[in-house]
Amino acid sequence: xxxxxxxxxxxxxxxxxxxxxxxxxxxxxxxxxxxxxxxxxxxxxxxxxxxxxxxxxxxxxxxxxxxxxxxxxxxxxxxxxxxxxxxxxxxxxxxxxxxxxxxxxxxxxxxxxxxxxxxxxxxxxxxxxxxxxxxxxxxxxxxxxxxxxxxxxxxxxxxxxxxxxxxxxxxxxxxxxxxxxxxxxxxxxxxxxxxxxxxxxxxxxxxxxxxxxxxxxxxxxxxxxxxxxxxxxxxxxxxxxxxxxxxxxxxxxxxxxxxxxxxxxxxxxxxxxxxxxxxxxxxxxxxxxxxxxxxxxxxxxxxxxxxxxxxxxxxxxxxxxxxxxxxxx
Amino acid sequence: xxxxxxxxxxxxxxxxxxxxxxxxxxxxxxxxxxxxxxxxxxxxxxxxxxxxxxxxxxxxxxxxxxxxxxxxxxxxxxxxxxxxxxxxxxxxxxxxxxxxxxxxxxxxxxxxxxxxxxxxxxxxxxxxxxxxxxxxxxxxxxxxxxxxxxxxxxxxxxxxxxxxxxxxxxxxxxxxxxxxxxxxxxxxxxxxxxxxxxxxxxxxxxxxxxxxxxxxxxxxxxxxxxxxxxxxxxxxxxxxxxxxxxxxxxxxxxxxxxxxxxxxxxxxxxxxxxxxxxxxxxxxxxxxxxxxxxxxxxxxxxxxxxxxxxxxxxxxxxxxxxxxxxxxx
Numbered sequence: 122x123x124x125x126x127x128x129x130x131x132x133x134x135x136x137x138x139x140x141x142x143x144x145x146x147x148x149x150x151x152x153x154x155x156x157x158x159x160x161x162x163x164x165x166x167x168x169x170x171x172x173x174x175x176x177x178x179x180x181x182x183x184x185x186x187x188x189x190x191x192x193x194x195x196x197x198x199x200x201x202x203x204x205x206x207x208x209x210x211x212x213x214x215x216x217x218x219x220x221x222x223x224x225x226x227x228x229x230x231x232x233x234x235x236x237x238x239x240x241x242x243x244x245x246x247x248x249x250x251x252x253x254x255x256x257x258x259x260x261x262x263x264x265x266x267x268x269x270x271x272x273x274x275x276x277x278x279x280x281x282x283x284x285x286x287x288x289x290x291x292x293x294x295x296x297x298x299x300x301x302x303x304x305x306x307x308x309x310x311x312x313x314x315x316x317x318x319x320x321x322x323x324x325x326x327x328x329x330x331x332x333x334x335x336x337x338x339x340x341x342x343x344x345x346x347x348x349x350x351x352x353x354x355x356x357x358x359x360x361x362x363x364x365x366x367x368x369x370x371x372x373x374x375x376x377x378x379x380x381x382x383x384x385x386x387x388x389x390x391x392x393x394x395x396x397x398x399x400x401x402x403x404x405x406x407x408x409x410x411x412x413x414x415x416x417x418x419x420x421x422x423x424x425x426x427x428x429x430x431x432x433x434x435x436x437x438x439x440x441x442x443x444x445x446x447x448x449x450x
Numbered sequence: 451x452x453x454x455x456x457x458x459x460x461x462x463x464x465x466x467x468x469x470x471x472x473x474x475x476x477x478x479x480x481x482x483x484x485x486x487x488x489x490x491x492x493x494x495x496x497x498x499x500x501x502x503x504x505x506x507x508x509x510x511x512x513x514x515x516x517x518x519x520x521x522x523x524x525x526x527x528x529x530x531x532x533x534x535x536x537x538x539x540x541x542x543x544x545x546x547x548x549x550x551x552x553x554x555x556x557x558x559x560x561x562x563x564x565x566x567x568x569x570x571x572x573x574x575x576x577x578x579x580x581x582x583x584x585x586x587x588x589x590x591x592x593x594x595x596x597x598x599x600x601x602x603x604x605x606x607x608x609x610x611x612x613x614x615x616x617x618x619x620x621x622x623x624x625x626x627x628x629x630x631x632x633x634x635x636x637x638x639x640x641x642x643x644x645x646x647x648x649x650x651x652x653x654x655x656x657x658x659x660x661x662x663x664x665x666x667x668x669x670x671x672x673x674x675x676x677x678x679x680x681x682x683x684x685x686x687x688x689x690x691x692x693x694x695x696x697x698x699x700x701x702x703x704x705x706x707x708x709x710x711x712x713x714x715x716x717x718x719x720x721x722x723x724x725x726x727x728x729x730x731x732x733x734x735x736x737x738x739x740x741x742x743x744x745x746x747x748x749x750x751x752x753x754x755x756x757x758x759x760x761x762x763x764x765x766x767x768x769x770x771x772x773x774x775x776x777x778x779x
Contacts, residue, residue: 246702268677276676303676305669311709315665315673319652320687321706324699326651327687336644340634342686344644347605347632348597350763354679355755356748357671358652363736364748370653371724373575375716377650380640383712387704395700407692419685419693422766426684429762434679437755 128153128299134212134234136226137161138169138199141243142215144271147176150193151185151272152300157198157205161216161226166199173197176272183273183428203229210235211293213265215243223247224255231256239289241265245317249282250310259284264307265293266314273427275434277302282310319358329382332390338408354430355437457482457628463541463563465555466490467498467528470572471544473600476505479522480514480601481629486527486534490545490555495528502526505601512602512757532558539564540622542594544572552576553584560585568618570594574646578611579639588613593636594622595643602756604763606631611639648687658711661719667737683759684766 125131132155135146142158142165149156150173160166177190186193198205206212212230216222223242230240239261242252253262264280277297281290290306297304307315323345330336336344352361362370387395399406402416411419454460461484464475471487471494478485479502489495506519515522527534535541541559545551552571559569568590571581582591593609606626610619619635626633636644652674659665665673681690691699716724728735731745740748 246705268680274676274680276673276680278673303672305665305672307665307669309664311659311664315659315670316677317702317706318655318659318710319670319674320678321703322651322655322710323648323687324691324703325707325710326647330640330644330647335638335640336634336636338688339686340636341644341648342688343632343634344605344607344686345648346682346684346686347603347763348645349649349678350683351597351603351605351756351759352752353675353682354759355675355752357668357673357675358649358656359667359671359737360748362653363730363738363740364752365730366732367720367723367728367730367736370730371716371720373646374650374653374720376575377646378654378716379714381647381651381654385708387700387707391696391700391703394696399696401692401694401696401699403695407696408688409692411692419689423681423684423693426766427680429765430680430683433758433762434676436758437751 126299129155131155131211131296132157132209134159134206134209134230136212136214136230137216138165139215139217140172141267141269141271143169143172144176144269145213145215145243145267146197147173147180148267148272148300150177150196151180153196155196155198157200157209159203159206160199160201161222163201166201170199176270179424179428180272183432185273203233206230206233208235209238211239211241211296213241213243215267218244218246220247220251223252227252227255227262231258237261239263239293241293243267245314248310249280250284251282253282253284260286261289263290263293264310264314265297268316270424270427273431275301275303275431276316277304278307278314278316279304280307280310280314325384326382328388328391329384332388354434455628458484460484460540460625461486461538463488463535463538463559465541465543465559466545466572467494468544468546469501470596470598470600472498472501473505473598474542474544474572474596475526476502476509477596477601477629479506479525480509482525484525484527486529486538488532488535489528489530490551492530495530499528505599508753508757509601512761514602532562535559535562537564538567540568540570540625542570542572544596547573547575549576549581552581556581556584556591560587566590568592568622570622572596574643577639578609579613580611582611582613589615590618592619592622593639593643594626597645599753599756602760604630604632604760605645606633607636607643607645608633609636609639609643654713655711657717657720658713661717683763 133149134157135142136159138160146156146158177193180186181190214226241263245266249264253259256262263285266278268274268276279290279293294304327341401407402411402419405411462478463486464471465488467489475485475487506522509515510519543555570592574595578593582588585591592614595607597603597605608619608622623633656670730736731740731748734740
């Protein structure tokens with residue numbers, strides 16, 4: 122798909138310089154790509170450079186950079202001018218989840234880029250098959266869905282729409298390997314993506330347990346944190362089944378599946394929170410209570426934890442052969 | 451419930467010296483309790499002391515012991531004689547999941563222990579409300595469900611049966627705080643426990659995604675490992691909702707819940723594995739393929755990972771106030 126694997130020779134465009142965009146830009150700079158960052162909102166041009174520098178410094182402190190921060194910044198061009206995208210092999214859109222706004226951006230991008238360039242959306246809400254109808258070459262359009270903080274997580278979800286050509290999605294997956302990601306490929310454009318589906322299956326059951334008074338909020342959280350949390354970063358869920366033994370798993374599955382919640386609507390407990398304008402740590406009104414100090418501490422703890430778990434995960438790669446070299450912390 | 455909080459003065463009995471029993475015994479010894487370990491199977495008396503010593507050495511290497519291994523072993527009595535349980539405040543049963551065998555054991559224990567002693571089962575398959583009918587004081591019977599390796603996980607699930615008196619369950623939760631656990635309390639004896647329910651909700655959805663060819667085994671595993679795994683040890687699932695913002699969560703929930711699998715039966719994919727005698731890493735036939743070397747490497751990696759994640763989790767306690775003292779790894 123590309124004559125080179127040298128990131129220095131593969132320019133990548135990013136449209137949208139909000140929190141997510143800034144974080145994605147940092148990730149791509151860290152991988153060695155020249156990045157053309159386009160601001161649909163002029164106001165972002167003021168804030169984004171500072172945020173990107175902070176991310177790079179954060180990564181430098183974690184030992185993830187091989188050169189000084191300024192060497193990475195030197196590869197970044199920030200502008201409002203879409204014409205800068207001309208030589209980009211990949212353009213990543215990460216603006217707000219409004220289909221009309223995204224469509225307008227795709228038209229501008231498509232008018233500029235080479236016919237082989239891939240255009241991708243970070244959407245987690247709008248079907249890729251719908252978005253790709255807005256571009257003249259839908260076979261080169263796909264979802265590339267990042268997790269925050271984008272420059273320090275291994276997660277990346279690539280989603281093919283109905284019209285996406287598999288080889289373009291495969292090229293992005295290969296490219297993303299060079300970004301330090303472990304990309305997953307969703308072969309059909311199902312609503313909700315892999316990770317959302319799995320997590321919302323948990324939320325459905327957890328909310329049902331609470332709604333029926335069978336467990337408290339705190340205990341549901343502790344159970345997942347200290348049980349699933351004790352192996353999740355090492356193994357996926359199917360590996361865990363192999364590890365525990367399939368016949369035992371089959372026995373539990375047979376017993377538990379018929380008992381699980383099949384609720385399709387919003388549980389009253391969740392609806393009441395929303396009706397009361399509870400926004401979580403962002404307005405100090407969540408499922409749990411927060412003081413301003415506590416909300417800040419959670420933000421800080423998550424930033425620190427991300428560094429720690431990133432380093433820990435790197436010591437336990439998916440291939441057991443390479444596990445030999447590990448030494449305990 | 452007990453006149454003392456000094457673990458040295460609270461003897462605990464453990465019935466069953468298999469893999470789980472040995473691991474639980476190590477955990478209780480590490481917490482400072484005198485432990486009376488009773489073997490319903492004489493053959494276990496030969497193997498258990500070696501396993502328990504290995505667990506204690508493993509913990510010593512991880513810096514979890516404050517004295518030499520032999521000082522912990524000195525508090526352990528191994529026997530086939532149930533009379534040794536006489537002064538135990540708590541007796542933990544962890545034998546195979548056969549109701550008749552468990553019932554026979556409870557009768558022997560109940561005939562020996564003081565009327566205030568708590569009897570608990572490690573069962574993850576049989577309802578506590580059913581088991582507690584086998585003892586003369588069902589109000590002092592409950593589930594205490596450990597996760598492997600019991601001496602190095604924070605997980606502990608306490609389940610009240612229909613007849614369990616809340617104050618006994620509360621006493622066990624307090625006691626378990628001294629074992630380094632973060633106990634969760636299931637207030638009703640629902641089938642499947644908290645953690646099983648939540649994880650099998652994930653399994654149901656994951657198996658459905660695979661069954662429909664929408665994602666591969668590998669990708670489902672990667673998505674959970676690198677997305678959920680990046681925060682799970684820090685936050686529970688509800689804390690995560692607060693962190694991401696409730697209105698966004700509500701929006702996704704509304705969209706995703708109606709799309710989730712409501713399958714109640716065993717998915718064909720899983721049934722075929724079972725019909726083909728696939729037992730996971732234990733016979734090298736699992737959802738993933740294994741060589742003997744790979745199976746061994748997964749066992750080793752999990753043992754090492756457990757030490758690492760235990761230490762990491764200890765640096766991020768649930769209370770944000772105490773997070774201040776953390777320094778990055």
